[in-house]
Amino acid sequence: MDQDSSTAISGRTGFKSEALSQSPKKANILIVDDRPDKLLAMVTIIEELGQNIVTAASGREALRCLLNQEFAVILLDVNMPGMDGFETAVLIRERRRLENVPIIFISAISDADTHVSRGYSLGAVDYILAPIVPEILRAKVSVFVELYKITEQVRAQAEDLRLAHSGLEARVKQRTEQLAATNEALQIEVRERQRAEESLLQLNLDLEQRVSDRTAELRLANQELEAFAYSIAHDLRAPFRHIHSYAELLQEEYAEALAPEARAYLTRIGTKSREMGQMVDDLLSLFSVARGKFDRAPVELGDLVQKIISDIKGDILDREIIWQIGQFPMLKCNYALIRQVLDNLISNAVKYTRPRSPAHIELGSFRENGEEVCYVRDDGVGFDMKSADRLFGVFQRLHRSEEFEGTGVGLALASRIIRKHGGRIWAEGKVDRGATFYFTLGQ
Template sequence: MTESKPRILVVDDEAAQVQALCRTLPDYGYEPVGFTEPEAALAELRRSRCDLVLTDLRLMPDMDGIALLQAALAIDPDLVVIIMTGAGTIATAVEAMKAGALDYILKPFKLSMIIPVLERALAVRRLRLENAELERRVREHTAELEAANRELEAFSFSVAHDLRSPLTVILGYADALIEDFSPQLPHEALVQLEGIVAGAEQMRRLTDGLLRLSRLGRQPLSKQRVEVAALVRQAVEELRRTHGPRQVAVHVGELPDCVADQALLRQVFFNVLSNAFKFTAPRSDPVITVTGRIEGGERIYAVRDNGTGFDMSEAERLFGAFQRLHGSDQHEGTGIGLSIAARVVQRHGGRIWAEAELDRGATFRFSMPG
């Protein structure tokens, strides 16, 4: 496929200047079309594509080069415009550039001077068009992703919601069998029933997590100034009650306040701290440290523990829904907590990441706007 020549609209009230340019520019790979009247030039621009307008600053009394420039850009915002001007009107040429002209050329000029200016201007136009096309594709791709996410969230909500009723029935019948008939049932049957109950309970926890995750995309953010240190202490106290007599040393440092949805931010800290409580369980001296700092306009918070850690080669899986780096026989859980934390942080415009070593603990960090 042959690439079309760049089309240049030449506008000058000096007919000899227009003729000279239209006669010589084709030798350099351009397709010029010339006019001595601005209105005729604009009519041509409305009729067919042009890549560049080369116009004299002084035209007819009713329209100068700046007025032509503005009218041309109104017709085609992707045009590039070069102003031709005499030495005495450089200040006006600068005004034309402020109005949207890309460059100007001083008259009289040699063709060897104008060709590099045209090449540079057309290169700028190509970049503008490529950037506009890239932005359009990004917008389309973003819209497609958003639509897919909405569909996925709706599907997840529907599936999780519809699973709750049959799971409740399964658990109810299994519990009733154990309670009413356990003396008559063989030991092997009881073991199998208990397995059914355990599996159904795990599935219920998974569906509850799926429901919470799907609701995050629908729940509007209610941002306010949050006193983060107090929020963290509340989460720690709740986790201490959940974990009973187990002694975990939790050190809470200076934590800068931030602007966030308080309930959702509390969920982030609760999930990350819960992760730390869980994975320090094998330690005789479990220690969790919560710190924060301000860096480049962000509030960055860190939760560090001396637990079992994980292999950094698997770090990318950490924040995916239902992703577990440890077997259920080692640590309980559904693999949804960190996914929820990541979704909340991302909805606030922040980021979340982790560092760890096997058997040497882990540090989870996330950022929030000021």
């Protein structure tokens, strides 16, 4: 393969990711391997991420590609003739612009421990041994693509704030001169603008520091989803909270001065920013469960169910619900996580039986095929079984938000928790005839 044989490939768009869908610009992924068959295999795996894939058949060809393009991640074969993967990595790290680009080594060499140790010493973020598992490789690459895009978004925001600060500084100076020449009473407004300028400058400095911290974290990242959750917490959570706070402040201070239509828009801004903040919180819980470790202890599920129902009853005093609570076993699980599962399922049953009066909710368990099966059944609006496969997906909703509130993350979180316990969760239902959710804990 010659110098012009490196190829950019636009992959299919089968990979689902909230972070990737928010950025229209595709990231570049560099795959380096001297064997065409291995290159084709890895391209086939990675192209489902829908990004730009660039291939190189040697270390030198890879270095030429890196001179002209930026890459979110490099997949680098270790055993190549001439310049091997380790030598290529050394030359990459010598370039200041490339010292933070994540490198994943791919190898089938039998002396695994020695090569893995050397790979990490050269600054690799991961080391994958053949045979390659497509899902694992695709998941690892997708995390670094997401982290790359988030970093680029943060940089763009920092530049926007810098330009905004520069423009605001010039306007404040001009206004200050005008106000000084007019009357003393307007000096209060000048001081407020100066304070706003200082706040904006501090925000800009904080953001630059966060960008610097993020770069260092990415260089040391071994836990991809933990880094991703950290990025969401700092890059999305705070701005949504700020938007909501500013919307409330405008309503409190300037509502009377606004037209009715403007007040309505302001109310919608506050509502949507609060909903987005809740979605971010739910996502963080989802990733926390996916990566976290937990302890198990014997838990009386019957007592836990009674506590949850007691808490819920205090919030639905205007509802008429007939509860039928059966027997529950004592199972070894994580108390806090299983409480989240049961609270979600029971709260959903209460929510989706809202049109019924009285509503009927039944909870219990039974033994089947050697394991305990717990269930929550209701006579609410139900769902079409044709859409059952969407129930436990992130942001998947079978009912309009105008009818029933929610972020679409609760059942996905419950599914993750159950799977972490080694169990399974599924549902049955009919439209307008109610639904039943079942789960086991792998015991």
